[in-house]
Amino acid sequence: xxxxxxxxxxxxxxxxxxxxxxxxxxxxxxxxxxxxxxxxxxxxxxxxxxxxxxxxxxxxxxxxxxxxxxxxxxxxxxxxxxxxxxxxxxxxxxxxxxxxxxxxxxxxxxxxxxxxxxxxxxxxxxxxxxxxxxxxxxxxxxxxxxxxxxxxxxxxxxxxxxxxxxxxxxxxxxxxxxxxxxxxxxxxxxxxxxxxxxxxxxxxxxxxxxxxxxxxxxxxxxxxxxxxxxxxx
Amino acid sequence: xxxxxxxxxxxxxxxxxxxxxxxxxxxxxxxxxxxxxxxxxxxxxxxxxxxxxxxxxxxxxxxxxxxxxxxxxxxxxxxxxxxxxxxxxxxxxxxxxxxxxxxxxxxxxxxxxxxxxxxxxxxxxxxxxxxxxxxxxxxxxxxxxxxxxxxxxxxxxxxxxxxxxxxxxxxxxxxxxxxxxxxxxxxxxxxxxxxxxxxxxxxxxxxxxxxxxxxxxxxxxxxxxxxxxxxxx
DNA sequence: CAGTGGTCTAGACCACGGA
DNA sequence: CCGTGGTCTAGACCACTGG
Numbered sequence: 001x002x003x004x005x006x007x008x009x010x011x012x013x014x015x016x017x018x019x020x021x022x023x024x025x026x027x028x029x030x031x032x033x034x035x036x037x038x039x040x041x042x043x044x045x046x047x048x049x050x051x052x053x054x055x056x057x058x059x060x061x062x063x064x065x066x067x068x069x070x071x072x073x074x075x076x077x078x079x080x081x082x083x084x085x086x087x088x089x090x091x092x093x094x095x096x097x098x099x100x101x102x103x104x105x106x107x108x109x110x111x112x113x114x115x116x117x118x119x120x121x122x123x124x125x126x127x128x129x130x131x132x133x134x135x136x137x138x139x140x141x142x143x144x145x146x147x148x149x150x151x152x153x154x155x156x157x158x159x160x161x162x163x164x165x166x167x168x169x170x171x172x173x174x175x176x177x178x179x180x181x182x183x184x185x186x187x188x189x190x191x192x193x194x195x196x197x198x199x200x201x202x203x204x205x206x207x208x209x210x211x212x213x214x215x216x217x218x219x220x221x222x223x224x225x226x227x228x229x230x231x232x233x
Numbered sequence: 234x235x236x237x238x239x240x241x242x243x244x245x246x247x248x249x250x251x252x253x254x255x256x257x258x259x260x261x262x263x264x265x266x267x268x269x270x271x272x273x274x275x276x277x278x279x280x281x282x283x284x285x286x287x288x289x290x291x292x293x294x295x296x297x298x299x300x301x302x303x304x305x306x307x308x309x310x311x312x313x314x315x316x317x318x319x320x321x322x323x324x325x326x327x328x329x330x331x332x333x334x335x336x337x338x339x340x341x342x343x344x345x346x347x348x349x350x351x352x353x354x355x356x357x358x359x360x361x362x363x364x365x366x367x368x369x370x371x372x373x374x375x376x377x378x379x380x381x382x383x384x385x386x387x388x389x390x391x392x393x394x395x396x397x398x399x400x401x402x403x404x405x406x407x408x409x410x411x412x413x414x415x416x417x418x419x420x421x422x423x424x425x426x427x428x429x430x431x432x433x434x435x436x437x438x439x440x441x442x443x444x445x446x447x448x449x450x451x452x453x454x455x456x457x458x459x460x461x462x463x464x465x466x
Numbered sequence: 467c468a469g470t471g472g473t474c475t476a477g478a479c480c481a482c483g484g485a
Numbered sequence: 486c487c488g489t490g491g492t493c494t495a496g497a498c499c500a501c502t503g504g
Contacts, residue, residue: 005472005473005474006473007473007474031488031489031490032489032490033489042475042476043475044473044474044475044476045473045474045475048474050490055288061489061491062482062483062490063481063482063483063489064481064482064488064489064490065482065483065484065488065489065490066483066488066489066490067489067490081410175462175463176462176463177314177460177461177463178411178433178456178460178461178462178463179456179461180413180414180431180432180433180454180455181413181431182431196429198413198414198431198432199413199431200411200412200413200433221413223411223413227410227412227436228410228412229408229409229411230407230408230409230410230411230463230464231463238491238492239492239493240492240493264469264470264471265470265471266469266470274493274494275493275494275495275496276494276495277492277493277494277495278492278493280471280472281492281493283471294471294472295470295471295501295502296471296472296500296501296502297469297471297500297501298469298471298501298502298503299469299471299502300470300471467503467504468502468504469501469502469503470500470501470502470503471499471500471501472499472500472501473499474496474497474498474499475495475497475498476494476495476496477495477496478492478494478495479491479492479494480490480492480493481490481491481492482488482489482490482491483487483489484486484487484488485487
């Protein structure tokens with residue numbers, strides 16, 4: 001017999017089913033009494049497992065309707081806010097899609113073996129029609145080779161949604177590291193500023209189920225009108 | 234009768250007692266059965282209230298011992314990490330303590346009426362013995378007037394602890410806004426870099442109970458060896 | 467050892483949503 | 486109307502801590 005709490009085991013089973021695409025985003029899970037019967041525990045124990053998954057942002061509950069798989073909006077994972085706190089939808093223009101050998105830092109970020117290839121997407125993002133972000137996205141070629149064949153014009157604006165829709169790989173969490181940097185020549189040209197202008201560099205690693213790293217994204221941002229905001233505690 | 238859930242009412246009562254210094258940090262609360270009896274509810278309902286306060290980081294539980302008021306370590310609210318992820322204790326050297334009329338942004342941050350005075354503390358912080366942060370701390374003079382009389386040499390390194398010990402005002406949460414900036418002449422001198430070097434500016438507002446703003450802190454950081462890291466999701 | 471929190475059960479009643 | 490999740494109860498047994 002297992003010695004870990006029942007609700008943890010149930011949670012793990014449900015996590016595995018989520019990872020295996022057992023239910024699509026937005027779809028309703030079986031009701032609590034149903035799950036309780038299946039796992040042969042009380043409804044309270046199922047509730048505890050579901051509660052924790054809701055707290056993690058994986059599920060949502062609606063009284064009278066049921067418990068559904070969370071749909072991740074394009075906004076949820078974008079952290080640049082206007083000075084007044086309003087969240088704006090960023091537009092994107094993709095500059096280049098290329099396939100290269102992974103660099104050392106990319107291998108670390110994505111947990112790839114040496115010699116593995118990655119797809120790099122370089123794009124400029126606009127806030128309020130002004131170029132504010134020069135962004136390099138890096139994903140494993142093994143996982144997303146279809147992306148490499150794509151024309152730059154066809155790269156969707158909300159890539160996390162695309163991972164989920166096309167490849168069934170939802171982005172569940174992410175971790176950011178921030179530092180200050182200076183605009184390079186290329187960045188200065190695209191962002192319409194002088195070389196050396198201070199930029200906020202956000203290195204974001206996106207994870208799917210089981211902490212599997214999916215994407216490394218380095219965003220170099222003009223922060224004259226927008227700020228990065230930590231989660232409201 | 235109240236219509237809100239019982240566990241929320243209990244939580245609010247307990248929060249009020251925390252704010253009123255009913256228990257000191259580290260002290261044990263009454264046991265769950267005791268609280269259940271006092272509020273005339275079942276132990277499960279008390280548990281739920283306590284669980285939420287634990288999730289908020291206000292309490293800690295120890296099986297066999299009891300539930301205690303969380304002690305806030307100086308580390309908990311410092312977010313600059315070395316590239317390898319290790320957290321270092323920053324040392325501080327206070328440059329100046331002054332009393333001034335609050336600026337517009339300071340009044341907004343601390344929710345002060347116009348004409349109110351603030352105490353400003355300017356200091357340099359060291360990581361691994363190197364100057365890395367030029368920091369301006371701003372607090373309401375009404376709340377902390379004793380600080381103004383203090384010699385710069387006596388300003389403690391871990392100010393949050395000091396607020397809690399001396400004034401009974403614990404820092405419960407904070408909100409950060411980040412942007413990129415350029416080193417001014419003064420900053421460049423203290424941080425041993427050239428004027429214009431990119432700095433990471435962290436504007437941090439610290440809150441006590443009931444979202445009352447306590448402190449505004451603007452830290453301008455060299456991020457050559459350290460990064461700001463978002464909470465691990 | 468007695469008392470604490472941690473887990474789990476089997477019920478109850480309620481508020482909400484959809485058919 | 487029925488089935489859903491939301492709240493609440495009163496108990497059980499366990500694992501851990503301290504004296």
